[in-house]
Amino acid sequence: MEKKKKKIFNKKRDGAFGFVAVFALLFLLMGLISFWRDGNVPQIMPNGQVAVGAPVELSFSDVLRRADDIQTMNIRGNDASGVLKDGTRYNATITYDPELLTKIADSGASVSIDTSKSWTEYLGTWVPILMGLFFIWWIFRGLRGGAGGIGRSLVGQNPTKITTGKTKTTFKDVAGIDSEKQELMEIVDFLKNKEKFRAVGARVPRGVLLSGEPGTGKTLLARAIAGEANVPFFAASGSDFSGIIVGLGVAKIKEIFEMAKRNTPCILFIDEIDAIGQRRSTHSYNDQDREQTLNQLLIEMDGFSNDTGIIVIGATNRPDMLDPALLRPGRFDRQVYIELPDMAGRREILDLYSKNIKVSGDVNMQDLARGTTGFSGADLENLLNEAALPAVRGGRAEIGAVDVEEARDKILMGPRKVRKMRAEDKKLTAYHEAGHAFISIIYSDVIDPIHKATIIPRGRALGMVQHLPIDEKVSMTIAEVRAQLSVALAGRSAEEVFFGADKITTGAESDIAMATRLARYSITTAGLSPKIGMVAVNQVGTFGSRGPLENASEKTAEIVDGEIREWLDAAHADATKLLMKNRDTVQKLAEELLARETLTGEEIKEIVLGTTHKQATKTGEKKTAKTAAKKAPNATKTVKSTRTKKAKSDAK
Numbered sequence: 001m002e003k004k005k006k007k008i009f010n011k012k013r014d015g016a017f018g019f020v021a022v023f024a025l026l027f028l029l030m031g032l033i034s035f036w037r038d039g040n041v042p043q044i045m046p047n048g049q050v051a052v053g054a055p056v057e058l059s060f061s062d063v064l065r066r067a068d069d070i071q072t073m074n075i076r077g078n079d080a081s082g083v084l085k086d087g088t089r090y091n092a093t094i095t096y097d098p099e100l101l102t103k104i105a106d107s108g109a110s111v112s113i114d115t116s117k118s119w120t121e122y123l124g125t126w127v128p129i130l131m132g133l134f135f136i137w138w139i140f141r142g143l144r145g146g147a148g149g150i151g152r153s154l155v156g157q158n159p160t161k162i163t164t165g166k167t168k169t170t171f172k173d174v175a176g177i178d179s180e181k182q183e184l185m186e187i188v189d190f191l192k193n194k195e196k197f198r199a200v201g202a203r204v205p206r207g208v209l210l211s212g213e214p215g216t217g218k219t220l221l222a223r224a225i226a227g228e229a230n231v232p233f234f235a236a237s238g239s240d241f242s243g244i245i246v247g248l249g250v251a252k253i254k255e256i257f258e259m260a261k262r263n264t265p266c267i268l269f270i271d272e273i274d275a276i277g278q279r280r281s282t283h284s285y286n287d288q289d290r291e292q293t294l295n296q297l298l299i300e301m302d303g304f305s306n307d308t309g310i311i312v313i314g315a316t317n318r319p320d321m322l323d324p325a326l327l328r329p330g331r332f333d334r335q336v337y338i339e340l341p342d343m344a345g346r347r348e349i350l351d352l353y354s355k356n357i358k359v360s361g362d363v364n365m366q367d368l369a370r371g372t373t374g375f376s377g378a379d380l381e382n383l384l385n386e387a388a389l390p391a392v393r394g395g396r397a398e399i400g401a402v403d404v405e406e407a408r409d410k411i412l413m414g415p416r417k418v419r420k421m422r423a424e425d426k427k428l429t430a431y432h433e434a435g436h437a438f439i440s441i442i443y444s445d446v447i448d449p450i451h452k453a454t455i456i457p458r459g460r461a462l463g464m465v466q467h468l469p470i471d472e473k474v475s476m477t478i479a480e481v482r483a484q485l486s487v488a489l490a491g492r493s494a495e496e497v498f499f500g501a502d503k504i505t506t507g508a509e510s511d512i513a514m515a516t517r518l519a520r521y522s523i524t525t526a527g528l529s530p531k532i533g534m535v536a537v538n539q540v541g542t543f544g545s546r547g548p549l550e551n552a553s554e555k556t557a558e559i560v561d562g563e564i565r566e567w568l569d570a571a572h573a574d575a576t577k578l579l580m581k582n583r584d585t586v587q588k589l590a591e592e593l594l595a596r597e598t599l600t601g602e603e604i605k606e607i608v609l610g611t612t613h614k615q616a617t618k619t620g621e622k623k624t625a626k627t628a629a630k631k632a633p634n635a636t637k638t639v640k641s642t643r644t645k646k647a648k649s650d651a652k
Contacts, residue, residue: 055081055089063092067103072110082109167233169223175352176345176377177217180338184208184225187311191229191265194309205334207301207312209273209327211319212338215378218315219271221338225313226267234260234268238275241293249276249293257300265309273314279323294323301331340376342472343369349380357384360398368404370468371451383407414459421457427594428495429455429462432507434590435494436465436487437599438582439575441608443483450605454598462507468601478528481518485571486578488515493575494586512568519567520560529563532556 058066063080072082080092094100105111171181190197190204197204210218219235226233236256241249260268270276276293301312314332316322326332341349346369354365372380384399386407391399410416421429437453444450448467455463476484492508527534537556579586589607592599599607 055091058090058092060092060094063094064100067100068107070104070107070109073104073112075111075113167223167227169220169227171224171228173352174217174220174224175348176341177221177338178345180221180336181224183336184221187225188228191231191309191311194265205311206330207314207332207334209319209322209332209335210313210315210338211317211335213340213376214317215376216338216340217377218338219269220377222267222269222313222315225311226269229265229267231309232263232266234263234266236270238270238272238277241276242290249289250296253293253296253300260310265311267311267313269313269315271315272317274316274318274321277314277316277322277326279321294326298325298331340374343373343469346372346375346380349377350384353381353384357388358398359384360400362401363399363404364401367468368408370470371408371466373469373472379411383411386410409458413461413464417457417459421462425462426455427590428499428503428505429507430590430593431494431498431586432491433463433465434586434593435490435492435497435575435579437604438586438589438608439487439490439578440465440467441605442578443487446477446479446483447487450601452598452600453593453604455593456597461510478522481522481528482567482571482574484518485515485567486575488512488518489568489572490575490579493572493579494590497576497579497583498587498590515568515571516564519564523563523567524560529567531559531563 063070066084069084069086070082071085074081075094078093078095080094081090083089101111174181186204187208210221212218222235223233234256241252256268260266276290276297278290278294280291280294312332319335319337327335347365350365350369368383372383375383383404384407387399387403390406391397391403406416433453433455437450440447440450448469451466451468453463453465458464488511489508491511492504495504495508523529523532524537527536535556537560585608589599589604592603592607
C-alpha cells in the first residue's frame with residue numbers, strides 16, 4: 001500500500017514543487033539576513049565603549065528634545081536607531097527633517113543614512129515577478145499537455161466532492177413510488193446475479209435517468225438501489241464538474257470514472273446532471289468547456305463494456321434540457337419519471353416518517369394524506385417537522401392534530417399574521433368566506449367536501465375555505481367545473497348581497513384569477529364550450545404575459561373572450577341567487593365565523609343544513625345534484641387535469 005501511494009505521489013510531482021522550494025528558500029534566507037542585521041548585537045561607540053542591552057523606544061518628540069544626548073544615529077527610511085551618550089540603545093520613528101539632522105550633527109553625534117532595502121522590500125519586489133513567471137510556466141505547460149492539461153495539473157488540488165462507500169439505505173426506506181421501485185429492481189438483480197443475464201444474452205441498461213419534481217426522492221432511490229445490491233455508491237453533483245479553469249471538468253470526469261472502474265460492481269450517481277448535460281448548440285462559443293465535459297462523459301459511458309458492473313444513474317428536474325446524445329440507447333437508455341405521490345403513496349410516506357416522530361393518537365393520517373394533494377415526499381417530511389417544532393416549544397412530548405393542522409396551513413397559505421384588523425374588514429371577511437362555505441355545501445355532491453373555513457389571516461390571505469378530496473381525481477365533469485366557478489365567485493357575491501355593490505372590495509382577486517384560469521382552460525383546451533367546440537386554441541404565453549391564441553383567428557379569439565365572460569357571469573349570478581334565497585343561513589354562518597374565527601366542515605354542515613352531519617338527509621343531496629345538473633348541461637363530458645392539484649382553498 002505504501003509503495004502505491006509513493007508511486008502516485010511521484011507521478012503527480014512536477015516543476016511546481018521546485019518553484020515552491022526555491023521560493024521558500026529565498027524567503028528563509030532573507031529572513032535570516034534581516035535577523036542577523038537587526039539582532040541584539042554589541043555596538044562599538046566612537047569613544048570605544050560597548051553598548052549592549054535591549055533598546056528603548058523614543059518618540060519623535062523625545063528625539064527632538066534629547067538631540068544633544070544622541071551619540072550615534074542610523075537612519076533607514078522612517079526608522080532610526082542608535083546609542084545615547086550614556087550608553088543606552090534606542091529605536092525611534094522619525095520624519096525627515098534637515099533641521100533635526102543638522103542639530104544632531106552639531107552636537108557631535110555620528111549620523112548615517114542607510115539606503116539599502118530590507119528583506120520585506122525585496123520580498124515585495126520579487127514575489128510578483130516570481131508569481132508571474134510561475135503563471136507563464138503553468139500556461140505553457142497546460143498548452144503543451146493539450147486539452148485538459150491545466151485541469152489535470154489542478155485536479156489534485158481541486159478534488160471532486162465524491163461521496164463514497166456502501167449505503168445502508170434500502171427500498172424499505174423509500175415509500176410512495178412502488179411502480180418506480182419495481183422498474184429498478186432489474187438493476188439490483190443484475191448487480192447481484194450477472195451470470196443469469198449473461199446466459200440469456202440480455203443487455204442491462206448501462207445508464208438510468210431519474211427525472212421528476214424536486215423532492216420526489218430521486219437521490220434516495222439511487223442510494224436504495226446501491227443498498228439493495230450491497231455495492232459501493234459513488235455520488236457527485238453536476239456542478240462539481242464545472243469551474244473557471246478550462247479542462248478541469250474533463251479531468252474530473254476521468255477521475256470519477258477511473259475510481260468507479262477500480263471498485264466494480266458499483267453505482268455511479270450524478271445529481272443535477274443537466275449542469276453538464278445540457279443540449280449543445282452550434283451558435284454558442286461561451287460554453288465550450290461545458291461541451292468538452294459533456295463529450296468526455298459520453299466517451300466514458302461508451303468506454304466500458306456491458307458486463308463491467310458499473311451502473312450510471314443521473315438525476316434531473318429538467319430532462320427536456322438534456323442533449324439527445326446522452327439519452328440514446330447505450331448511455332442513459334432507461335428513463336424513469338418519478339411522479340408526485342398519490343393519496344395512497346402520501347399515506348405510506350407519512351407512516352414512514354412518523355416512525356421517527358412521536359405522533360398523538362388524535363392525528364388522522366388518512367385525512368392528512370387527503371389534504372396534502374401535490375405534496376412531494378420532502379414536503380411531507382417538512383410538514384411533520386414543522387408540526388413537531390411548536391410541540392417542542394409548548395413542552396409536549398407528542399405532536400397533536402392541532403400542530404399538524406397549523407403546519408399544513410402554514411405551508412399552504414403562509415404563517416399566521418398577527419395584525420389588528422378593523423371591525424369592518426373582519427366582518428366583511430367573515431361574510432366573504434361564509435359565501436364560499438355556503439355554496440360549497442350546496443354543491444357538496446359534485447365538488448370535494450369542505451374541510452374548514454377560517455378568517456385567521458395567513459400570508460396575503462385574510463381568510464380561506466379548504467376542501468379535502470375523497471380520492472384522487474384526474475378529470476372533472478362540466479358539472480364540477482360549473483360548481484367550482486360558483487364557489488370561487490361566491491365570496492364576491494356575498495359582499496354584494498350583504499353590503500351592496502358600492503362596498504365590494506379587492507379581496508376577491510385570487511378567486512377571480514382562479515375562476516378565469518379554469519374557465520379558459522375548459523373552453524380553449526378541454527373543448528367543453530358548445531360555441532368553440534372541440535378545437536384546441538391553446539393560449540401561448542411569453543414570459544408570463546398573455547399571448548395570442550394558437551390555431552385561432554381573431555374572430556375565434558373574440559368568441560373565446562366572450563364565452564369566458566358568459567361562464568363567469570353565469571357562475572356569479574348563480575351564487576348571488578342562492579345567497580339571496582338563504583340570507584338568514586349565510587348570516588348565521590358569518591356570525592359564527594366572527595365569534596369563533598374557525599369552523600370545521602361538520603360545524604358548517606350543521607349550520608347550513610340545520611341538522612348534524614350524521615342526520616343529513618339524502619333528499620337534500622339529491623336536490624343539489626339536480627340543481628347542478630340543470631346548470632351544467634352535457635354533464636357526461638370530462639376534462640383531464642393537466643396541472644398539479646394542491647389542497648383546494650378559496651382565499652380572500
